[in-house]
Amino acid sequence: MKNLSRLLFVTVLLVCFSTSNAQDKNNPWAISLGTNAVDAYPVGEDLPQGPYFDEFFNVSDHWNIFPTISRVAVSRYLSDGFTFTAGGTLNSIDKFGTKIVDASTGEERTNSVNDLSYYSLDGSVSYSFQEVLNSKKFEPYLGVGGGYTWLDNVGAGTLNGNLGLRFWFNEKLGVEAQTMYKHAFEDYLPKHFQHSVGLVFKFGGTDTDNDGIYDQDDACPEEAGLEMFNGCPDSDNDGIQDSKDDCPNTPGLAEFNGCPDSDGDGVVDKDDKCPSVAGLKALMGCPDADGDGVADGDDNCPNEAGPAANNGCPWPDTDGDGVLDKDDKCPNEAGEVANDGCPVIEPTEEVVKSLNTYARDILFDTGKASFRADTDEVLQAMVVIFKEYPRANFAIGGHTDSVGSKSSNQALSERRANAVRDYLIANGINADRLTAAGYGEDKPIANNKTRAGRKENRRVEVNLVKN
Template sequence: MGKCISFFLLMFMFFNQGISQNPQLKSGVVFKKLFLDYQSQNGGSFSEFKEYRHGYEIGYHRMLSDKIAINFPLRYGVVNSHLDSINCLKKRVASLDAQFQYQFNEPGRKIIPYVLAGVGGVMEQEGDFNIQIPAGLGFYFRLAPNAYVTIQSEFRYSLAESRNNLQHGVGFTYLFGKAPEETPKIMEKVMEDNDNDGIANELDLCPNAFGSKELNGCPDKDGDGVADYLDKCPDTKGLAAFGGCPDTDMDGISDNEDECPNVAGTKALKGCPEKVVDTDGDGVPDADDKCPGEKGTSATMGCQDADGDGVVDKDDKCPNKPGLKVYYGCPDTDGDGIDDSRDKCPKVAGTVANEGCPEIKSEDKKTLEVAMQAVQFQTGSAILKSESNAVLNQIADIMNRYPDFNMNISGHTDNTGSSSANQSLSERRAKTCYDYLIKRGISADRMNHTGFGESRPISTNDNEKGRTLNRRVEFNLVNRQ
């Protein structure tokens, strides 16, 4: 018995928590006379009404909403023992359920059908306890706003063996609290709406034309927010500021009053622009054209810009090559800060001091200086001595490292012998070095050679040391033009 009480207390506390959240809904009590049938579900006959036993129910009823209720019926009765349908013994049983009802209720209905389902615990006379699951249907017959006669039948499925049963009941339900007052119906005045636009004639500014609430019942064919009866251009979407007409050129003059609706103009000229003088026909008025005698573009204020670099031709030092404004329209291909028009090495970054060409390294300059005396020839001839080959090879390497430079090769002699013979010898020696470098892969168009004979001494010819210095071949790197 203790188990049964604990089970029902737990169940009641759980459901009561949900009920307490709806204190505004009705509570009530239920009383029923029960007819208990354990026999038909356990080997007996359903039609043997005399086998039905009696019981009683008292319960708590709670409306959770206008259609859903919960009941806690406490029942007591005497049933025939399920163990022997023929020689059955009478047995007392007590039960407590939690049952949910769904009521097919509508305002004013006198008969309210409902279905139910739930769970319950049953304690038998001998101390046996089992769980049963009821499901059924019933009817409420309204006697008064708070009072009902109840008829109910339910099938109860037991989780214990041979305890399924049917229970039928007839009783009375009373709900506490004040019955809801019916709100009296207020007779609404029937208002006419000739155009069926949902706006009564009394409020409709256009009672015979279908319109919108926003425009007080008036139509707006072009959908510009200006009612047709106020719209100066009812078939063309426009602006309220212009009485529903558009202003295509946005010159402040509506199209219906604008003689040039697609070109912005002035009010004085009825929406048309003032006549503009454009002598060269480039679309830039002479008043704004910095070159009114030549066709240009608006971007260059009417002046020509052949290379499209933004520097007009009259100010462009390189009018056929796109360049930068800072260089007066000339490019700076190698990005060394010296524009190509002044850069003698435009494809290789260099220095201002070297006119845009890279500086020659000091060790390479030293090699060229040494070469003046290191390149040796057989006495009185233009035939190279073998030790000169290594020096010329170094010069070829230097030429390859400085592709933007050319080389001037010049031959010189002392004053021994006739000047004509010395002139010829200096030319032939310079040519010999030139030919050697070509064989080493240096392009001929990067070199030139010449002889100066005895005309350009770098020392005295009065002694052997000075004459030795004057007999030389010079190799000078120069910027390519």
């Protein structure tokens, strides 16, 4: 029987210690210091002991109380509300069993023994109901375990059941009261109750950043933070933790990932070129009073719409001719729209007369539309005059004398008029300004019967076309 009790004691301790390395929570360790009382009376044994729980609270007659620190226990949190506790107690037993009647005097008295020494080592696994009660102060628990108890230097293994209550003053310190029933496996060790009361100190939790959140539950264990963010900081106190805050040092709004929008225009300050004035997203938060697409700060005319190319101002028309200065080739002189804002200056009669003087000196090869070599100088002089009047339009007419057939003269006059037009175009005169026509022998200016008259009739004329 003795070997069985020792085997049970060792088995219980091994099981308990083998699970003590399981995953723990904050402050997984606790130490208890207190006193204990041993009550061997109400355990259902024969006299001098009594029935179970009979006079359970008869402290004065049945409890052997050791008045100093007589119980030390160490606890380790396991998981899911379970805790392993290993403890040791000492006591001195001088009351054992119920009151008995003194045969000589007839008086009742407690069955006394001669200060038996009492020692025990016990291990138990208990379940806490604290989370079930959702309480931070009260922690009732129920446990089971085993141990070894020595009574007056005789030992035996025990199977234990315990019921207790802890009251926590704070996260670290509490008071504990416990009752344990010990069922002995040897006849020489009675079954008994052991009561204890004492202080409990929790320790072992690590809080590196001292933010009140232990490292194992702290998502940012090296940065002091808030419980609502699992220990991570919110430096600007805007309700958005720093890791998700694009502006962690400036209070802002959740819709902008923690960044501020001081002017409420929907553009966060860090991207807003005008953070104190409400503006447009398209202009990076700056206003555009005249709606011309140029931010007021860059707009030389903020209250008058104008293009960006003119710094937000409308293009001026200095001369009031309906052509904006940017398109007006004569911005300070009223002109015609068709003439790019410049006035149309037509050549005078004297100029036209001068052109015709040159035109009559244009010499062609006989019966052909090709120029003689000495005519190039005359044609160049005409080019100069045409260029002086870039908006004037001219008609070039070709004429012949009456020698030869009328049809051949008509064709020749047309070829010669076009030859002059082609020369002018080739030398920089806009083709749209020139027309050419041949009149053959129909418009003589002299008598074709004389040699001198026929010479005058062989000519090219230049006429101004009125717009």
